[in-house]
Amino acid sequence: MTVTLADVAARAQVSPATVSRVLNGNYPVATATRERVLRAVDELDYVLNGPASALAAATSDLVGILVNDIADPFFGIMASAIQSEIRGPGGRAGGERLAVVCNTGGSPERELTYLTLLQRQRAAAVVLTGGAVEDCAHKEAVGAKLSKLAAAGTRVVLCGRPPAPEAIALTFDNRGGAQRLTEHLIGLGHRRLGYVAGPEERTTTRHRLEGHRAALAAAGIEDDPRLTVHGGYDRRAGYEATLELLRREPSLTAVVAANDTVALGACAALRAFGLRIPEDVSVVGFDDLPFAIDAVPALTTVRLPLAEAGARAGRIAMGREEPPPGGIAMVPGELMVRGSTGAPRD
Amino acid sequence: MTVTLADVAARAQVSPATVSRVLNGNYPVATATRERVLRAVDELDYVLNGPASALAAATSDLVGILVNDIADPFFGIMASAIQSEIRGPGGRAGGERLAVVCNTGGSPERELTYLTLLQRQRAAAVVLTGGAVEDCAHKEAVGAKLSKLAAAGTRVVLCGRPPAPEAIALTFDNRGGAQRLTEHLIGLGHRRLGYVAGPEERTTTRHRLEGHRAALAAAGIEDDPRLTVHGGYDRRAGYEATLELLRREPSLTAVVAANDTVALGACAALRAFGLRIPEDVSVVGFDDLPFAIDAVPALTTVRLPLAEAGARAGRIAMGREEPPPGGIAMVPGELMVRGSTGAPRD
DNA sequence: TTGAAAGCGGTACCAT
DNA sequence: ATGGTACCGCTTTCAA
Numbered sequence: 058m059t060v061t062l063a064d065v066a067a068r069a070q071v072s073p074a075t076v077s078r079v080l081n082g083n084y085p086v087a088t089a090t091r092e093r094v095l096r097a098v099d100e101l102d103y104v105l106n107g108p109a110s111a112l113a114a115a116t117s118d119l120v121g122i123l124v125n126d127i128a129d130p131f132f133g134i135m136a137s138a139i140q141s142e143i144r145g146p147g148g149r150a151g152g153e154r155l156a157v158v159c160n161t162g163g164s165p166e167r168e169l170t171y172l173t174l175l176q177r178q179r180a181a182a183v184v185l186t187g188g189a190v191e192d193c194a195h196k197e198a199v200g201a202k203l204s205k206l207a208a209a210g211t212r213v214v215l216c217g218r219p220p221a222p223e224a225i226a227l228t229f230d231n232r233g234g235a236q237r238l239t240e241h242l243i244g245l246g247h248r249r250l251g252y253v254a255g256p257e258e259r260t261t262t263r264h265r266l267e268g269h270r271a272a273l274a275a276a277g278i279e280d281d282p283r284l285t286v287h288g289g290y291d292r293r294a295g296y297e298a299t300l301e302l303l304r305r306e307p308s309l310t311a312v313v314a315a316n317d318t319v320a321l322g323a324c325a326a327l328r329a330f331g332l333r334i335p336e337d338v339s340v341v342g343f344d345d346l347p348f349a350i351d352a353v354p355a356l357t358t359v360r361l362p363l364a365e366a367g368a369r370a371g372r373i374a375m376g377r378e379e380p381p382p383g384g385i386a387m388v389p390g391e392l393m394v395r396g397s398t399g400a401p402r403d
Numbered sequence: 404m405t406v407t408l409a410d411v412a413a414r415a416q417v418s419p420a421t422v423s424r425v426l427n428g429n430y431p432v433a434t435a436t437r438e439r440v441l442r443a444v445d446e447l448d449y450v451l452n453g454p455a456s457a458l459a460a461a462t463s464d465l466v467g468i469l470v471n472d473i474a475d476p477f478f479g480i481m482a483s484a485i486q487s488e489i490r491g492p493g494g495r496a497g498g499e500r501l502a503v504v505c506n507t508g509g510s511p512e513r514e515l516t517y518l519t520l521l522q523r524q525r526a527a528a529v530v531l532t533g534g535a536v537e538d539c540a541h542k543e544a545v546g547a548k549l550s551k552l553a554a555a556g557t558r559v560v561l562c563g564r565p566p567a568p569e570a571i572a573l574t575f576d577n578r579g580g581a582q583r584l585t586e587h588l589i590g591l592g593h594r595r596l597g598y599v600a601g602p603e604e605r606t607t608t609r610h611r612l613e614g615h616r617a618a619l620a621a622a623g624i625e626d627d628p629r630l631t632v633h634g635g636y637d638r639r640a641g642y643e644a645t646l647e648l649l650r651r652e653p654s655l656t657a658v659v660a661a662n663d664t665v666a667l668g669a670c671a672a673l674r675a676f677g678l679r680i681p682e683d684v685s686v687v688g689f690d691d692l693p694f695a696i697d698a699v700p701a702l703t704t705v706r707l708p709l710a711e712a713g714a715r716a717g718r719i720a721m722g723r724e725e726p727p728p729g730g731i732a733m734v735p736g737e738l739m740v741r742g743s744t745g746a747p748r749d
Numbered sequence: 750t751t752g753a754a755a756g757c758g759g760t761a762c763c764a765t
Numbered sequence: 766a767t768g769g770t771a772c773c774g775c776t777t778t779c780a781a
Binding site: 073074075078087111112113114 | 766767768769770772773774775
Binding site for chain 2: 106107108111126132134137153156159160173174176179205347349
């Protein structure tokens with residue numbers, strides 16, 4: 058049968074309480090005793106029972122990370138950064154925390170389901186990453202869940218989505234970044250810009266679009282609604298949206314994509330159309346994904362220190378860093394131009 | 404305080420046992436009773452206590468997925484597919500399983516640590532993805548851990564690494580794929596091929612390299628050791644290894660990369676050197692990542708049905724699919740040529 | 750079909 | 766510094 062703490066106690070000739078104290082290291086234990094216990098642990102090849110421990114202590118070592126699309130490197134980088142931040146002291150039983158990466162696929166229902174699952178597991182912390190769905194009912198449901206989680210002692214962090222009273226937030230400057238991206242193209246002389254937006258009803262989609270429109274307005278360019286096409290935050294969506302843009306307005310000289318993954322799809326569509334980048338059409342994308350660098354020499358991106366943002370989220374989640382004033386930290390975008398986005402042809 | 408199962412029982416005027424049976428749905432309960440219980444659950448907003456449940460039932464709903472690099476889309480795709488496969492009936496309390504994506508970073512120690520953590524959590528299943536480290540001691544340690552996990556009722560699946568007696572394996576044809584990749588270039592007339600290998604002591608690295616060498620040998624091309632450079636499975640490593648290759652042999656006409664991410668780095672390095680792809684140098688990579696498609700029109704890849712492989716791993720992990728004969732299933736690669744890898748210049 | 754009650758394996762308070 | 770021991774909340778025989 059499986060070895061229990063009592064077995065270890067018996068072998069080390071101490072009480073279960075002492076073994077527990079040694080294992081958790083949060084209580085003074087005589088050195089000789091500790092060694093005896095550790096030896097017994099080793100000899101019996103004892104492994105702590107997580108559920109039992111979590112039950113008794115009313116908390117677990119799990120840290121939930123909700124992402125909209127785990128196959129998107131954007132979230133992989135975030136998750137990676139958070140994960141590398143949650144290790145270290147403070148956790149139970151050896152200080153090892155387990156990151157639980159949950160893939161919501163952008164679905165509101167699954168988001169709630171996962172939050173319930175994490176609540177059920179008595180997670181130590183929960184980090185929600187990426188844009189949030191802008192649906193009133195859903196927003197309320199999530200808010201209620203987060204409140205309950207927080208009340209139960211789970212630390213809650215929002216990363217890349219608007220702040221909420223229930224949690225600490227780490228936000229990106231989506232509006233500002235998008236605005237500067239479009240300004241950059243306008244500065245090069247572009248006037249007919251296609252915009253490949255993200256999914257409707259997503260905060261990131263709306264904010265970035267607002268930034269784009271602000272830049273157009275500031276330059277006195279009419280905002281033709283036909284030049285904005287919505288779709289998912291994936292490559293295929295970028296591909297199809299761009300084809301649609303070309304159908305609607307074959308003479309456009311630049312395409313702004315709501316994120317890098319979408320930008321890749323846009324590039325593919327342009328090429329499929331026989332257009333060269335950036336000689337015929339310039340393409341810019343939001344975010345700063347390593348792989349996008351190679352997609353096309355002239356890809357321009359707004360650099361978001363994603364890894365750093367993720368690391369900060371992790372630190373905040375684990376309570377190592379003082380929550381920012383008002384519970385909100387803003388991570389500004391930093392414009393980065395790679396190669397040259399060409400000037401318009403005609 | 405938090406609502407417990409006993410509270411629900413009291414409100415529904417039944418015993419805790421009945422509530423438990425309703426929640427787990429694995430026992431006959433009168434319809435009227437069930438409804439009364441469910442109403443109480445709803446009214447009290449009851450959430451099952453996972454640890455308590457796991458403790459009593461001696462098993463949990465957690466499914467561990469070990470990946471070498473969560474920021475690499477390759478693993479994101481795998482994890483995503485597995486995650487979407489593990490839902491459904493069979494799990495405890497509502498059939499909802501929680502995928503735990505663990506990022507080992509390719510480190511043997513962390514791999515073992517995570518396995519221990521999952522063992523501690525009494526995980527329902529564990530899926531190890533990607534190439535394994537080829538160190539005898541480590542291999543033994545992992546084998547021992549897996550045996551214990553299996554003995555404790557955890558299903559163990561290996562996906563993309565060599566089979567082991569302790570588990571069911573789902574393998575890729577690394578040797579064959581790599582061989583055909585190189586054969587393809589040789590067929591185009593290339594004779595001076597650089598090979599950007601993965602990290603040393605990794606099964607995938609060795610097998611793909613073996614395939615490459617087999618192709619060279621079959622074509623009667625000398626295997627110059629200077630034309631093989633090792634590095635990590637990331638973009639930066641591919642970049643640096645390619646620079647090193649160019650330094651050693653400026654006249655090479657093609658580069659074979661051990662995976663797509665590395666291929667991207669190789670492309671970047673060639674461009675930094677002022678070389679055009681594929682006019683000056685052809686590049687091919689292993690795997691089939693969506694983003695790689697856009698990196699350069701002529702990128703050639705070996706197509707691995709990653710999502711399907713991941714899904715199968717998930718199914719096997721959950722016992723929905725019969726383990727393959729001998730516990731091993733082979734997922735063959737399928738050569739896919741995109742655009743044209745050019746013939747050598749001279 | 751339902752209830753009673755004995756664990757499951759630790760934790761942490763209270764003693765000593 | 767260490768031991769004794771009530772719980773933690775749910776599952777699951779065994780009875781009724």
